[in-house]
Amino acid sequence: MLNVSIYRYNPEVDAEPYMQDFEVDTQGKDLMVLDVLEKLKAEDPTLVFRRSCREGVCGSDGMNISGKNGLACVTPLSEAVKKNKLVVRPLPGLPVIRDLVIDMGQFYAQYEEIQPYMINNSPAPAIERLQSPEERAKLDGLYECILCACCSTACPSFWWNPDKFIGPSGLLQAYRFLADSRDTATEERLANLDDPFSVFRCHGIMNCVQVCPKGLNPTKAIGHIRNMLINSAT
Amino acid sequence: MVTSVTSLGRSGLSDWMIQRISAWVMTSYLVFIVGYFFANPNLDYAQWTELNSSLPMRMFSLITILSIAAHAWIGMWCVLTDYITVRLIGPKATAIRIFFQLGMIAVTLLYVLWAIDILWGI
Numbered sequence: 001m002l003n004v005s006i007y008r009y010n011p012e013v014d015a016e017p018y019m020q021d022f023e024v025d026t027q028g029k030d031l032m033v034l035d036v037l038e039k040l041k042a043e044d045p046t047l048v049f050r051r052s053c054r055e056g057v058c059g060s061d062g063m064n065i066s067g068k069n070g071l072a073c074v075t076p077l078s079e080a081v082k083k084n085k086l087v088v089r090p091l092p093g094l095p096v097i098r099d100l101v102i103d104m105g106q107f108y109a110q111y112e113e114i115q116p117y118m119i120n121n122s123p124a125p126a127i128e129r130l131q132s133p134e135e136r137a138k139l140d141g142l143y144e145c146i147l148c149a150c151c152s153t154a155c156p157s158f159w160w161n162p163d164k165f166i167g168p169s170g171l172l173q174a175y176r177f178l179a180d181s182r183d184t185a186t187e188e189r190l191a192n193l194d195d196p197f198s199v200f201r202c203h204g205i206m207n208c209v210q211v212c213p214k215g216l217n218p219t220k221a222i223g224h225i226r227n228m229l230i231n232s233a234t
Numbered sequence: 235m236v237t238s239v240t241s242l243g244r245s246g247l248s249d250w251m252i253q254r255i256s257a258w259v260m261t262s263y264l265v266f267i268v269g270y271f272f273a274n275p276n277l278d279y280a281q282w283t284e285l286n287s288s289l290p291m292r293m294f295s296l297i298t299i300l301s302i303a304a305h306a307w308i309g310m311w312c313v314l315t316d317y318i319t320v321r322l323i324g325p326k327a328t329a330i331r332i333f334f335q336l337g338m339i340a341v342t343l344l345y346v347l348w349a350i351d352i353l354w355g356i
Contacts, residue, residue, distance in 0.1 A: 160316040164236045193246075197236040200246030201312075229247045 002026050002081065004036060006047065007089040010098050017096065019087075026077065033065050033080055033088065034072040037100075049100040056213060059148030063100050064089040069150040069211040091153035093162065106162045107149045113166060113198075114174040119185035135181040142176035142221060144214050145169060151208035151218055157201040164197035168208035168218030171199060175221035178228060190225075190232050199225055238315075240335045242307045249308045256301035263298040287356045299349045303342045310338045 001023045009017035022043075024036050034054055041047045049072070052058040056074035063072055066080045066087050080086055094102040120129070152158045152167035166174065174193065177183050193199045199222060208218040243249045274281065285291055318331040 157316075160319065160322070163321075192235045195236045196238050196241045196244075196246040196249055196311075197315075198246065200250050226247075226250070230251075233245075233247050 002036070002077070003085045004040065005085065005087045006037075006040070006099070007096075008047075008099055009096055010046070010048075030076050030078045032073055033063075033070075033075045033077065033086065034061055036077070036086065037072060037088070048098045057146065059146035062091050062148040062150045062153075062213075064091055069154045071148060071150070071213045074213055091149055093153045093155075093159040094149075102149075102153075104149055107147075107152055107167070107169070110152075110162070110166045110170040111147065111173060114170050114177070114192075115185070115189065116173050116177065118177065118180065118183050119188075120182055121184065129182045131181055138179045138181075139176060141216055142172060142179065145172050145176075145216060146214060148213065150211045150213060151216075154207040154211045155202075156205060156207070157203060161197060161201055165201035166193075166198050168202070168222070171202070171225060172216060172218040172221045174199075175225050178225065186228075187232065190229055193225060194229055194233065199229070240332070240339070241311050242304060252304050253308050256305040259298055259301040260305065263294065266294070283356060286353075292353050295353055296350065299346060299353075303346050307339065307342055311335065314338070 002025075004022045004024050005019050006022065007017060008014070008020045022040055024039055026036070032054075034051060037047070037049055037051075041049075049063070050060040051073065052060040054061075054073045056071050059071070061072040062069060065072065065075050066082055066085075068080075069091055070080075072088075077086065088100065090096050090100045090102045094104060094106060097103050147169060149169060151172075152162075152169045155165075155168055157165050158167040174189065178186055178189055183189075202219070202222045204219060206219050209216075209220075212218070238244060241249055243252055270285070271277065286295070314331055314334050318327050318334060320327045323330070
């Protein structure tokens with residue numbers, strides 16, 4: 001039997017959050033953490049968590065699994081269980097709505113801040129704006145982000161200043177549009193980032209790189225933004 | 235774009251660059267001083283005074299002191315804006331943060347002036 005400890009908090013009933021212990025029979029299988037949560041929910045329907053695609057594409061089930069942020073659907077027990085114990089908490093740093101569900105409003109506000117869409121005011125060509133294979137290759141490692149918030153909620157700089165520091169996820173997306181050959185708002189985008197918080201609150205802690213379930217590297221993207229700022233401002 | 239009035243360079247890039255350059259200055263000063271001690275194992279007061287009263291050494295010391303001051307200002311400003319915030323300690327945070335920021339800036343400037351006084355008093 002696997003020991004599972006889960007963060008529980010229902011603000012309508014509980015005065016404060018607590019950890020609830022369960023025992024789950026995994027039948028010796030290396031299940032995903034999400035499978036274990038589903039088993040528990042079948043027993044206790046009051047347990048609340050987000051999930052959707054169950055294959056690491058939608059980014060709904062980001063949570064703190066045995067101390068490390070990750071997607072429950074693609075984290076096997078063999079990675080997460082220590083001494084026959086699985087500890088599941090909500091992503092840290094953002095307000096908890098209930099159990100493992102957090103309010104991601106601040107995270108999305110920072111995403112909105114970087115204008116996550118193509119800006120190009122030149123007349124659109126008849127079919128599409130073409131890119132060379134080399135220009136397209138610059139977007140690899142950037143466009144794959146699924147906005148699960150595992151990285152930003154693992155970042156101490158984002159914990160302290162979630163309203164001012166854009167955070168690794170937003171900055172990875174910021175660079176995705178800065179690096180896009182079809183986007184023409186590079187200077188405006190850079191001008192919006194050149195303050196002591198938006199980009200420069202990143203101190204290279206690299207928790208983001210450690211936890212990203214898609215294997216992306218926000219710290220590297222932040223370095224590229226910094227180099228673009230240096231190129232444009234010196 | 236987040237505005238800031240008590241950071242040293244007002245811009246993130248400027249603060250970042252000052253932080254890196256001042257780190258290099260401090261490192262080279264440290265390497266020079268330690269190297270000088272090793273190269274002169276029988277260093278006496280007269281030689282030490284002569285070194286420190288020469289203009290190039292005074293300039294090097296002054297640049298290092300300015301680097302320490304700038305580095306400390308940027309670093310302390312980061313620490314204060316991380317931990318003394320309304321989010322962490324409540325509505326009085328802004329007043330407390332401004333108090334500490336101005337105090338930190340005043341102490342830093344006083345140290346710089348004091349150091350200049352010492353350097354040119356040798």
